Amino acid sequence: xxxxxxxxxxxxxxxxxxxxxxxxxxxxxxxxxxxxxxxxxxxxxxxxxxxxxxxxxxxxxxxxxxxxxxxxxxxxxxxxxxxxxxxxxxxxxxxxxxxxxxxxxxxxxxxxxxxxxxxxxxxxxxxxxxxxxxxxxxxxxxxxxxxxxxxxxxxxxxxxxxxxxxxxxxxxxxxxxxxxxxxxxxxxxxxxxxxxxxxxxxxxxxxxxxxxxxxxxxxxxxxxxxxxxxxxxxxxxxxxxxxxxxxxxxxxxxxxxxxxxxxxxxxxxxxxxxxxxxxxxxxxxxxxxxxxxxxxxxxxxxxxxxxxxxxxxxxxxxxxxxxxxxxxxxxxxxxxxxxxxxxxxxxxx
Amino acid sequence: xxxxxxxxxxxxxxxxxxxxxxxxxxxxxxxxxxxxxxxxxxxxxxxxxxxxxxxxxxxxxxxxxxxxxxxxxxxxxxxxxxxxxxxxxxxxxxxxxxxxxxxxxxxxxxxxxxxxxxxxxxxxxxxxxxxxxxxxxxxxxxxxxxxxxxxxxxxxxxxxxxxxxxxxxxxxxxxxxxxxxxxxxxxxxxxxxxxxxxxxxxxxxxxxxxxxxxxxxxxxxxxxxxxxxxxxxxxxxxxxxxxxxxxxxxxxxxxxxxxxxxxxxxxxxxxxxxxxxxxxxxxxxxxxxxxxxxxxxxxxxxxxxxxxxxxxxxxxx
Amino acid sequence: xxxxxxxxxxxxxxxxxxxxxxxxxxxxxxxxxxxxxxxxxxxxxxxxxxxxxxxxxxxxxxxxxxxxxxxxxxxxxxxxxxxxxxxxxxxxxxxxxxxxxxxxxxxxxxxxxxxxxxxxxxxxxxxxxxxxxxxxxxxxxxxxxxxxxxxxxxxxxxxxxxxxxxxxxxxxxxxxxxxxxxxxxxxxxxxxxxxxxxxxxxxxxxxxxxxxxxxxxxxxxxxxxxxxxxxxxxxxxxxxxxxxxxxxxxxxxxxxxxxxxxxxxxxxxxxxxxxxxxxxxxxxxxxxxx
Numbered sequence: 001x002x003x004x005x006x007x008x009x010x011x012x013x014x015x016x017x018x019x020x021x022x023x024x025x026x027x028x029x030x031x032x033x034x035x036x037x038x039x040x041x042x043x044x045x046x047x048x049x050x051x052x053x054x055x056x057x058x059x060x061x062x063x064x065x066x067x068x069x070x071x072x073x074x075x076x077x078x079x080x081x082x083x084x085x086x087x088x089x090x091x092x093x094x095x096x097x098x099x100x101x102x103x104x105x106x107x108x109x110x111x112x113x114x115x116x117x118x119x120x121x122x123x124x125x126x127x128x129x130x131x132x133x134x135x136x137x138x139x140x141x142x143x144x145x146x147x148x149x150x151x152x153x154x155x156x157x158x159x160x161x162x163x164x165x166x167x168x169x170x171x172x173x174x175x176x177x178x179x180x181x182x183x184x185x186x187x188x189x190x191x192x193x194x195x196x197x198x199x200x201x202x203x204x205x206x207x208x209x210x211x212x213x214x215x216x217x218x219x220x221x222x223x224x225x226x227x228x229x230x231x232x233x234x235x236x237x238x239x240x241x242x243x244x245x246x247x248x249x250x251x252x253x254x255x256x257x258x259x260x261x262x263x264x265x266x267x268x269x270x271x272x273x274x275x276x277x278x279x280x281x282x283x284x285x286x287x288x289x290x291x292x293x294x295x296x297x298x299x300x301x302x303x304x305x306x307x308x309x310x311x312x313x314x315x316x317x318x319x320x321x322x323x324x325x326x327x328x329x330x331x332x333x334x335x336x337x338x339x340x341x342x343x344x345x346x347x348x349x
Numbered sequence: 350x351x352x353x354x355x356x357x358x359x360x361x362x363x364x365x366x367x368x369x370x371x372x373x374x375x376x377x378x379x380x381x382x383x384x385x386x387x388x389x390x391x392x393x394x395x396x397x398x399x400x401x402x403x404x405x406x407x408x409x410x411x412x413x414x415x416x417x418x419x420x421x422x423x424x425x426x427x428x429x430x431x432x433x434x435x436x437x438x439x440x441x442x443x444x445x446x447x448x449x450x451x452x453x454x455x456x457x458x459x460x461x462x463x464x465x466x467x468x469x470x471x472x473x474x475x476x477x478x479x480x481x482x483x484x485x486x487x488x489x490x491x492x493x494x495x496x497x498x499x500x501x502x503x504x505x506x507x508x509x510x511x512x513x514x515x516x517x518x519x520x521x522x523x524x525x526x527x528x529x530x531x532x533x534x535x536x537x538x539x540x541x542x543x544x545x546x547x548x549x550x551x552x553x554x555x556x557x558x559x560x561x562x563x564x565x566x567x568x569x570x571x572x573x574x575x576x577x578x579x580x581x582x583x584x585x586x587x588x589x590x591x592x593x594x595x596x597x598x599x600x601x602x603x604x605x606x607x608x609x610x611x612x613x614x615x616x617x618x619x620x621x622x623x624x625x626x627x628x629x630x631x632x633x634x635x636x637x638x639x640x641x642x643x644x645x646x647x648x649x650x651x652x653x654x655x656x657x658x659x660x661x662x663x664x665x666x
Numbered sequence: 667x668x669x670x671x672x673x674x675x676x677x678x679x680x681x682x683x684x685x686x687x688x689x690x691x692x693x694x695x696x697x698x699x700x701x702x703x704x705x706x707x708x709x710x711x712x713x714x715x716x717x718x719x720x721x722x723x724x725x726x727x728x729x730x731x732x733x734x735x736x737x738x739x740x741x742x743x744x745x746x747x748x749x750x751x752x753x754x755x756x757x758x759x760x761x762x763x764x765x766x767x768x769x770x771x772x773x774x775x776x777x778x779x780x781x782x783x784x785x786x787x788x789x790x791x792x793x794x795x796x797x798x799x800x801x802x803x804x805x806x807x808x809x810x811x812x813x814x815x816x817x818x819x820x821x822x823x824x825x826x827x828x829x830x831x832x833x834x835x836x837x838x839x840x841x842x843x844x845x846x847x848x849x850x851x852x853x854x855x856x857x858x859x860x861x862x863x864x865x866x867x868x869x870x871x872x873x874x875x876x877x878x879x880x881x882x883x884x885x886x887x888x889x890x891x892x893x894x895x896x897x898x899x900x901x902x903x904x905x906x907x908x909x910x911x912x913x914x915x916x917x918x919x920x921x922x923x924x925x926x927x928x929x930x931x932x933x934x935x936x937x938x939x940x941x942x943x944x945x946x947x948x949x950x951x952x953x954x955x956x
Contacts, residue, residue, distance in 0.1 A: 035352070074856050102858035114849040119681060119871040125850075128867060129857035160677035175853075182857060367798030375814045486946070490939035492890045494897055495913060495931025502924040604803025608894050612917075623898065626813035638810050646801050 008052075008185075010088040016186055016218050017050035022072055022082035028291070040290050042068040044242035046082070047319055050186070055212070055219040057233030057250070059226060059265065061287050065242040066222045070190045073220070074107050086186075103133055106179035110191035112171035115178075116163040122174050123148070123159040129182040140181075147177040150214070151207060169200035173207065180215065188220045193228065205232065226269045230254055238262050241290055241298040248323035258325040260303045297328060309335045354654060361650050368642045369421075373414050376635045417635070426636035431628040436636035439621060444640060447610070447617030451602040453538040458545030459595045462488075465546070466553025466591075473558050481550060488547020497540040497612040504536060511536050514614035537613040541606070545598035552594050556587040589659040596652035600645040681875075688951040695947020701940040709756040716750035720907050729923045740926040743915055744905075748926060751907040752933055758819075758908040759934065762901065763889030763941075766823055770830035771881045777831070778838020779873060783846055783865055793839060800832040808891050812900040822901040826892060830884055837880045841873045879952055882945040886938040893934050909934050 026040040043065045050056050060066050071077045073084065075091065075098060086104065089095035106129075109115045116125050126144035131137060145155040151173040163171055172192065179187055189208070193201045205228065212219060223229050229236060229250075236253050238246040238261065246259040257263045264283045283302055288294055294301050300310035310328055313335075317326040328336040401407045408416070420427065426436035462485075469481035505513035512533050560566065560583045569579055607619030614620070618637055625634040679687075689695055708715065717738070724745035730737045739749040781792040799807065811825030845851060846869065854864045893910025895901035902908040904915065912930035919927045 071852075076852055076856060099858045102856060105856075107853070107856055109849045109853065111849055115853055117850045117854075117868050117872070120867075121677075128854065128859070132857050132859040132863060156675055158676075160675045162678060162681075165678060178853065363794070364798055364801050367795075368801050371798060371802070372810075375810050378814055486939065486942060490886055490935065490942045492893060492910075492931055492934045492938065494894060495928070495934060498913065498917065498920060498931060499928050502920050502928060506921055506924055601803045601805070605805030607805065607809055608897065611898060622809065622813075626809070627899070634810075634813065638806065641806055642802050645803050645806075649801070 008087070012052055014052070014088055015049045016052045016087055017073070017220075018085040019046060019048050019050075019073070020083045020085070022046040022069065022084070023080045024068055024072055024077060025080055038291050041242050041293060042290060043072060043079075044293070046239070046242070046244055047317065048237055048244060048247055049319060050218060050220060051235075053216070053218055054234040055221055055232050057229035057236040058220060058222040058239065059224065059229055059236060060239035060245075061224070061265075063241070063287055063290055064239040065290075066239055067190055069239070070107065070188050070220070070222055073188060074105060075101065076107075103182045104184050105186045105188065106182060106184040107188040107190060108172070108175050108179050108192040110194055112168050112175055112195065113163060115175050116171060118163055121160050121162060122153075122166070123155075125163075126174065126178045126181050129178065133182055143181060144177070147180055148174070150180075150211070151177045152203075153177075167200075168196050169204060172196060172204055176204075176207070176211070180211065183215075184217070186218045186220065188222070190222045191224070192221075194223060194225065201228075208232075226266065238265070241288065241293050243298060244317055244324075244326055245299070246323075246325045246327075247317075247319070248325075252323055258323065258330055259299075259327050260305050260329075261299050264302075297326075305329065305338070307336055353657065357650065357653060357657075361646065365643065365646055368646060369418055369639060370414070372635055372639045372642060373417060375638065376631050377410060377413075421636075421639065426639070427632035429625075429630055429633040431624070431630040431633065436633050439633065440618065440636050440640050443616060443618040443621045443637075444644075446615065447603060447606050447619065450534065450537055450541065450609075450615060450617060451599055451606060453534060454541035454602055455545055455595060455599045456542075457538060458488075458542035458598065459549055459591075461542070462546040462549030463553050463591060466550040467557055469550065469554040470557025470561065473561075478554075482554065485547045485550035485554070488543045488545075488550065490547075491543060493540055493544055494608040494612050496543060497537065497609055500536050500540055501612070514612075515616075533613075533615075537609050537615050540612075541602055541609050545595070545602065548598060549591065549594055553587060553591050556590055557583060560586045589656050592659070593652050593656045596648060596655070600648040600652075603648075604641050604645050685948075685951045689947055692947045692950065694943055695951075698940040698943035698947065701936065702944055705756055705760060705937055705940070708753055709760045712754045712757045716747075716753050718747035718750045720746060720750040720754045721905055722746060729919055729926065731923060732925060739929060740923065742912065742926070743919055748929060751912065752909070752929065755907040755909045755912060755930065755933065756937075758902055758906060759889060759893060759910070759937065762819070762822065762826070762892035762896075762908070763885055763937070766826035766830055766892070767881055767884050767888050769823075769827045770834050770884075771877070773827070774831045774834030775838045775874070775877050778835040778840075778877070779842045779865060779869065781835070782839040782842025782873075783861065783869060785843075785846075789839070792835075796832045796835050799828070800836070804829050804887075805891065805894070808895065809898065809900065812895050817900050817903055819902055822892060822895050826888055826895075829891070830888065833884070834877060834881060838873060838877045841876050842869060845869050845872045875952060879945070879949050882948060883942070885945070886941040889938055889941070890934060 022043055023045055024043040026042055028038040028040065030037050046065070046069060048056075058066050058069070068077070072079050072082075075084075084091040086096060086101060091101050092098055116122075120128070123141055123144040126147060127137070127140035130140040130143055135143070145159055148155045148158055153170060153173055158166070158170070158174075163174070166174065175192075192208075193204050196204060208219070209232070211217065219232075221229065221232055233250045235248060236246075236250050237244060238253075238259060240261050246253065246257065246262045248258070253262065254266060257266055261283075268283070288298070288301060294311070296309075296311040296313055297303075297306075297315050300306040303310065307328075313328060315326040315328050315331055315334070317324050328334040329338040331339055333339065398407070417427070424437055426440065428434070429436050429439060432439070465481040465484055469478040469485075472478050501513045504511045513536075515533055566579060566582070569582060574582075603618075605619075606615075606617055607622050609615065610617045610619035611623055618641055621633065622637050622641075624630070625637060689699075718736070724741075727734075727737070727741050727745040728743055730741040730745075732738070732740045734740060737747050737749070739747075739752065742748055742751065777792055777796070781789040802810075808825050808829045811828060812822055815821035815825060851864060851868055854868050859867075892901060893908070893913070896908050896910035897914045899914065902911050904911065909930040913927075913934075916927040916930065
């Protein structure tokens with residue numbers, strides 16, 4: 001890794017982002033004041049760590065809480081419980097006020113058109129962020145034009161255009177430039193390439209890889225496209241129904257997944273390999289409702305290896321392990337038939 | 350669904366209370382002496398005090414409000430200062446007349462408005478559309494009190510076909526369903542119908558054009574449905590909103606009839622309002638505004654409920 | 667970047683110039699616009715355009731017909747030249763039509779944006795209060811307010827402004843709430859911008875357009891209501907020339923000089939329909955975006 005960026009505080013060994021016990025519930029509207037209120041448990045206790053300079057992929061079905069987690073990371077929504085630590089400093093605390101945090105973490109959204117104010121020119125959109133943080137207008141515009149060039153859009157052709165005149169891929173490049181304008185260290189990409197045509201997607205992904213090198217960035221890459229995640233990520237986080245299911249190095253996770261859900265996800269990846277035909281769906285049933293999640297391990301209702309103990313006990317996840325998983329089968333002493341006793345140690349890659 | 354209805358009804362109560370409050374405040378912020386129309390200018394202070402106490406004007410405002418509301422809930426809206434008759438009786442009688450006028454006007458307006466709107470929406474951008482749309486714009490832009498005057502000039506003064514004012518021969522205000530009386534209804538109702546006609550025509554045109562552009566119409570045609578069949582589907586689609594707009598227009602006409610009633614000397618609530626204002630008859634003014642406003646609120650809720658019942662998309666859990 | 671003159675940046679026409687171009691292509695709107703312009707000019711230069719003194723009355727020359735000697739459009743019930751009064755009347759009538767809408771636009775938008783952006787309790791308080799006023803039919807509210815406050819231009823302006831604030835605020839709140847949920851506002855929040863900056867840069871630009879278009883459609887209504895108030899004796903007081911008031915005082919003349927009595931109303935009608943068509947054209951020009 002090249003020299004650390006100027007705002008680095010804790011050195012290369014310190015994780016860039018540590019998330020502990022992140023929780024966020026959304027109450028639903030009720031018709032009459034005496035009816036009990038239903039609650040969507042969107043993010044229900046999430047822990048993970050993002051290392052400096054890595055790309056962490058985040059995968060899961062719709063409704064698993066990926067996007068809510070992204071917004072919680074950015075503090076666009078306030079968490080109901082839990083803590084986010086950025087480079088050793090608690091976000092929102094005295095060491096790291098929100099405004100400063102917001103300069104160091106940025107996000108690129110899925111909908112490239114909705115992410116840009118239709119009334120502002122491209123360069124004004126990009127220059128907004130730096131100006132908020134004190135840069136003078138002219139300097140901000142200069143930086144905006146420079147970034148446009150770096151994302152592959154010629155400033156002369158694009159700087160004074162409006163978003164509706166650009167194609168989807170071009171707009172997403174603008175969004176990336178906008179995110180980079182405040183010189184962040186962490187970039188959260190929430191399905192950033194999902195809405196693009198495949199060929200354009202490839203170009204934008206390559207751009208992202210280049211920029212990561214150039215600017216010394218760390219990425220959190222949220223996607224439902226497992227192929228892309230495999231290509232881009234160093235480690236992968238699998239989420240299910242508001243909780244972390246598995247977290248490990250990409251290749252290890254893809255070749256030997258520990259959590260049955262991960263296994264099912266990978267098995268459902270479409271492939272052109274004629275030897276790997278999918279004749280039946282790897283997972284039965286619909287994803288349960290985040291309003292009323294199953295007790296115990298949330299996946300047990302669809303898990304082919306579930307046993308009665310899975311409905312009674314919530315699996316714990318050990319983040320210190322290089323390949324962490326929240327499943328009773330891998331928890332020694334959990335009374336699942338496949339788990340060892342607490343004295344045995346599992347060998348992991 | 351039931352829960353939604355209950356909720357909607359519950360929400361109406363604070364609004365009704367607010368409306369009553371505004372009614373009360375409106376009238377009591379009027380400068381000037383409330384008894385000026387009744388007291389002779391040289392009345393003694395003693396007499397003044399007596400009358401003030403009689404009408405309750407000597408109590409504090411919140412107290413007056415409370416008393417007024419309480420009595421109103423029991424149907425007693427006080428006594429008119431100018432005429433000495435109970436307000437409730439006067440208002441109810443006037444409301445009957447206005448309701449008749451407004452309903453007739455809304456019916457005419459809805460009929461023609463829907464007709465023009467449908468025609469315009471179906472034959473979009475043709476000369477028929479342009480004509481119908483022009484009529485709609487006319488309806489919305491014309492000052493209806495002026496139109497009333499013009500119609501009076503043409504039909505009453507010049508042609509002498511219809512009477513220029515009043516609700517019955519000889520200015521009587523006792524209604525009967527005979528031609529003698531209905532003659533008096535025609536001009537004011539037609540005049541009043543122009544605004545709802547314009548608004549409904551516009552709304553229906555937009556709705557019909559939008560509905561015809563939808564993909565399910567193409568699907569229906571592909572199934573082999575005749576033009577008439579498609580027409581019925583479009584009607585079903587457009588009806589809830591059109592009826593809602595009609596209901597709202599009825600409410601507006603009820604509340605806003607004063608101008609037409611002034612032109613035609615129609616003995617309705619508008620006319621009553623007019624005299625109450627100029628005679629500074631506070632109890633009558635308060636009572637009339639309250640009744641009219643409440644009608645409007647209730648009408649709004651009804652329209653809402655009917656629309657929800659007809660269009661399941663609107664009701665949300 | 668070199669300091670030598672580089673070729674100019676490609677830029678596209680801004681939003682409003684596109685709207686203007688589209689508006690100019692709409693013949694009906696242009697015609698309406700010309701009429702509006704003429705009326706505005708008439709209002710501004712009124713005193714200089716009147717052929718006779720609008721206040722000079724003559725008991726002998728009351729209710730002269732159209733085309734009478736010295737009275738091209740006849741005279742009113744006090745013998746004043748109607749043409750002059752109609753011309754001068756444009757001032758007050760247009761003023762009473764536009765001013766309340768203008769004030770309501772400023773106040774209503776401020777309230778609506780505040781309610782729409784802040785959300786929560788602030789929104790509930792503001793919008794529920796507005797709902798109470800919205801629960802009155804507008805004509806009734808205008809007349810009740812005017813009746814309570816008393817006749818006179820100032821009171822009429824006040825009551826009309828109050829009548830128009832709720833609908834404008836509602837539209838503003840609705841659009842603001844929509845805009846607030848969009849990704850670019852979230853991105854702006856993510857950049858660390860404060861609420862005022864976000865509203866100024868991102869929200870206002872997207873809200874003012876639709877609210878403005880709605881407000882323009884209210885001008886005709888305001889004119890008719892204001893004239894209606896004067897017609898009832900609640901607005902402008904005599905001897906000021908105002909079209910609605912003139913309709914009122916000439917009412918008794920419908921039996922003797924019907925067409926004279928109808929003239930002031932015709933002016934209101936022409937003004938109202940022109941404003942409406944202009945507003946319609948503006949709405950179409952703004953709608954066909956993407």
